Ligand SMILES: Nc1ncnc2c1ncn2[C@@H]1O[C@H](COP(=O)(O)OP(=O)(O)OP(=O)(O)O)[C@@H](O)[C@H]1O
């Protein structure tokens with residue numbers, strides 16, 4: 001299974017090293033109009049993601065995390081402020097990023113294998129049938145979907161569909177990954193395994209990542225930096241660098257005292273927001 | 286112990302069905318002229334005789350051929366136009382909103398009412414019948430195609446675009462596969478309507494076709510002829526439905542449950 005478990009080719013880069021800005025959000029705000037009311041979903045978010053950084057976004061449900069990923073992907077324009085990628089404003093679908101959305105977008109009439117290989121059928125990433133088959137087999141192995149190659153998405157569980165979507169994105173190794181709750185529907189064991197596999201891949205390929213998660217532990221284990229959002233409208237409440245070395249061993253990391261300390265520190269920021277978010281929802285009724 | 290709910294073997298079912306048919310025909314034969322005047326219900330032997338006579342002198346082929354030609358020309362023209370308009374309006378929602386009420390009104394209109402108009406336009410003959418059949422099929426395929434276009438998942442298109450897919454690739458890999466099952470369904474359901482309309486148009490304004498044969502026989506008080514033409518029509522419609530079964534198998538068994 002650990003196909004991609006290779007030795008790190010370059011010296012590991014620390015999270016604090018100064019690097020080129022890959023993604024930049026400048027005073028970004030987003031309003032949604034629903035039933036005559038405008039709701040501010042995101043407010044005054046300024047955020048920079050240096051090249052090759054692994055950034056995690058955490059925050060209560062409905063605080064605008066998916067909205068931010070949509071903007072970086074160029075699927076949504078901000079109401080105020082600007083989004084930049086590689087120094088240029090994002091104005092259309094950003095084909096430099098791979099985006100794994102919260103709701104999977106597998107093609108229902110294609111089998112798992114044909115879904116995963118679809119990127120290589122496109123003119124811009126054309127690969128021979130043989131190469132495609134080989135890469136698809138590798139990815140299926142990586143996400144543990146062996147035996148389900150010929151199944152249709154409707155025949156898979158929620159977690160299996162997520163894994164297929166992950167494989168479909170990872171197969172063409174985009175330079176930047178936008179991951180919205182990629183491991184949400186998985187059991188603890190599989191989650192650990194896939195977190196570790198993703199870490200290997202990202203470290204080996206030096207990818208830039210924005211990971212959205214509800215799971216603070218996951219954020220601390222995987223990211224170089226964690227950003228905590230307030231409840232709606234989403235603002236940045238806290239930012240924390242995570243000083244652990246790369247490559248990382250997520251399994252081993254979670255038993256270190258520093259890990260617990262950072263986790264607790266961030267949890268203290270987050271828990272007020274969860275409370276505020278639930279209080280807000282109740283108050284609205 | 287025998288399972289009472291177990292389905293019987295297919296051969297057993299077939300045998301039972303055959304017995305049922307034989308009993309039915311025998312009863313009919315017996316009742317004819319004894320319980321009910323043959324003038325009303327004819328009899329199986331008379332029907333067989335008249336169909337045999339039509340086959341022997343070849344006169345039936347004119348009618349069968351005419352029905353098949355009308356049916357398939359009307360079906361093809363209507364389907365092509367319906368799919369075409371469905372795609373066109375599906376991809377330009379603003380025009381669709383503009384014309385939607387007019388299309389809905391026309392759809393509700395019983396198309397048979399248009400036959401005299403078509404006869405004025407095209408004269409009595411093939412073209413006016415084809416026009417009537419097409420006018421029925423076109424709406425069914427139009428709405429099926431439109432539903433298919435609406436069924437296209439925007440999120441899937443966006444994800445393909447992020448992957449670097451060009452517009453034509455999205456059309457081939459997402460739009461068409463999403464629409465095709467709807468078109469299959471439209472094609473399947475509309476053939477029945479097309480056949481009905483064909484027969485009606487032949488009965489109303491034609492001098493050939495199975496619809497005409499039924500109507501003509503009735504006007505001659507020839508009940509065996511009416512029943513005979515109905516039997517031929519029954520065989521014809523069954524023959525047409527077999528390829529439809531194949532079409533059904535082509536559409537995928539696994540659709541997402543939404
Ligand atoms: N298309 C839309 N139309 C109207 N409102 C929207 C739309 N998309 C998002 N919103 C609103 O914007 C807010 C932020 O939504 P978003 O999906 O970004 O939240 P999230 O942080 O990803 O939440 P979750 O963790 O539950 O996925 C929500 O309160 C939601 O109601």
Ligand SMILES: [Mg+2]
Nearest residue numbers: 065066102180
């Ligand atoms: Mg979300």
